[in-house]
């Protein structure tokens with residue numbers, strides 16, 4: 001079973017989708033910790049309701065990003081976390097975590113990257129007048145939504161779409177696509193590890 005920590009800053013509907021997929025047996029993983037950088041985020045209530053431990057911190061209480069990431073890393077190491085799953089975490093991950101969890105940090109972004117990185121990707125797409133946008137799941141590197149792409153899915157933009165209707169379509173897709181992609185990734189990683197073991201024996 002893959003041990004994960006979810007990082008989120010806001011509503012947490014993707015966090016919820018991951019929890020629900022685990023509960024229904026569609027995702028073989030355990031969310032051991034929710035890391036949240038906002039004391040009043042709704043995602044903290046979701047975690048409490050599901051009995052998931054939280055590490056909620058105030059970035060301003062630390063001298064630097066490295067300082068709070070060192071504390072996060074200590075929490076993650078205590079729990080033997082294997083993957084960091086970002087779901088609406090509104091901060092760039094710094095070198096402290098990137099070095100410790102190299103190729104083990106995953107993010108979901110509501111556009112077809114490399115188009116529309118950064119904040120308000122759905123609004124950016126709408127204002128650009130594109131006929132399709134989508135969702136990207138990717139490994140995290142030091143850039144803003146720039147890491148290697150794992151999977152993408154398209155969403156049509158209709159002329160009648162508003163930011164609300166387009167966001168609803170994208171979120172509905174995200175809630176199925178993120179757990180399914182994580183399941184595939186963790187499954188492949190564990191098969192790879194098994195394979196590795198066998199060839200050593």
Ligand code: GRF
Nearest residue numbers: 011012013014088108109110
């Ligand atoms: C999602 O659209 C995700 O793609 C982006 O942030 C949003 C988080 O939504 N990175 P929620 O907090 O999971 O509802």
